Amino acid sequence: MKSKKVAIYGLLIALAFVLSYIESLIPLPIPIYGIKLGLANIVVLVSLYLLGVRQAFALSLVRIILVGFTFGNLSTMMYSVAGGLLSWAMMTIIKKCKLFSMVGVSVIGGVSHNIGQIIVAIFVVDNLYIIYYLPFIIISGVISGILIGILGALCLKRLQTTMNNT
Amino acid sequence: MIRRNDIIMICAVIVVCLLIFFLMSVTKKEGGKLVITVDGQVYDTLDLNIETEYKIKCANGAYNIVVIKDGYADMIEASCPDKLCVSQRKIHYNHETIVCLPNKVVLEVVGSEDNDIDTIAK
Numbered sequence: 001m002k003s004k005k006v007a008i009y010g011l012l013i014a015l016a017f018v019l020s021y022i023e024s025l026i027p028l029p030i031p032i033y034g035i036k037l038g039l040a041n042i043v044v045l046v047s048l049y050l051l052g053v054r055q056a057f058a059l060s061l062v063r064i065i066l067v068g069f070t071f072g073n074l075s076t077m078m079y080s081v082a083g084g085l086l087s088w089a090m091m092t093i094i095k096k097c098k099l100f101s102m103v104g105v106s107v108i109g110g111v112s113h114n115i116g117q118i119i120v121a122i123f124v125v126d127n128l129y130i131i132y133y134l135p136f137i138i139i140s141g142v143i144s145g146i147l148i149g150i151l152g153a154l155c156l157k158r159l160q161t162t163m164n165n166t
Numbered sequence: 167m168i169r170r171n172d173i174i175m176i177c178a179v180i181v182v183c184l185l186i187f188f189l190m191s192v193t194k195k196e197g198g199k200l201v202i203t204v205d206g207q208v209y210d211t212l213d214l215n216i217e218t219e220y221k222i223k224c225a226n227g228a229y230n231i232v233v234i235k236d237g238y239a240d241m242i243e244a245s246c247p248d249k250l251c252v253s254q255r256k257i258h259y260n261h262e263t264i265v266c267l268p269n270k271v272v273l274e275v276v277g278s279e280d281n282d283i284d285t286i287a288k
Contacts (some may be wrong), residue, residue: 028250031250031253031254032250032254033250033265033267075268099171100169100171100172100175101167101168101169101171101172102167103167103168103169103172104168104169104171104172104175104176107172107175107176107179108175111179121265121267124267124270125203125205125206125265125267125270125271125272126203126205126206127203127206127263127265127272127274129261129263129272129274130263130265130272132190132261132262132263133265134186135183135184135186135187135190138179138183139179139180139183142176142179142180146176149168150167150168153167
């Protein structure tokens with residue numbers, strides 16, 4: 001049982017890492033900071049349902065640190081940490097209240113990820129007016145959240161059947 | 167897979183955003199000056215009515231080049247790796263910004279009216 005868990009964690013972290021890399025290869029369609037697909041969020045979302053709240057937190061943090069040191073630097077990591085933690089916290093709360101499906105949880109995750117990043121940006125450049133980008137990045141968070149939610153739900157269904165069969 | 171609650175929530179978020187867009191476009195005013203800040207400190211203030219090309223020199227040899235033409239300010243060159251600031255739209259209206267996060271450079275348009283109040287206060 002224990003080795004199975006280790007294997008699952010390892011696979012999910014590797015998957016999140018690869019998805020972050022793939023994401024870095026995709027050019028941004030709109031030149032606004034914070035607009036992206038958030039592919040790696042599939043992993044956090046799936047582990048939230050498949051493994052649990054604390055496990056999803058650990059996965060998210062490990063991914064951010066790994067990706068930050070590999071493809072970014074400390075300053076880009078700051079944005080990822082703020083976005084990642086806020087999105088994890090919001091998704092946990094929204095999942096607990098059981099009002100929404102995985103797509104709704106994912107949308108909240110995407111939107112709060114972007115809000116977390118813009119909060120850091122406001123402190124970094126020390127200018128409140130970049131909050132004008134907020135509606136743009138919220139809508140971008142909604143769109144990517146819907147896509148990630150649907151993909152995550154499909155992944156979860158398959159992973160659950162595989163896990164029950166082994 | 168998608169529940170009714172999800173759709174309601176998604177629609178609500180989008181409506182709120184559109185409302186903010188609408189309010190922003192209704193309240194926007196012509197700007198008169200461009201304030202350049204680097205790392206939170208005011209670096210320089212330029213007049214949007216005077217056409218110019220201006221180089222912002224940041225720490226460690228990083229730079230951004232801003233061009234003012236026809237009342238619009240636009241970033242045309244930058245030393246940052248992502249070049250997001252260069253591809254951002256040119257700015258003209260009050261409180262519009264161009265941000266270069268790696269260089270911590272912010273271009274912000276401020277209204278000429280705000281400035282008049284400042285001069286009267288002085």
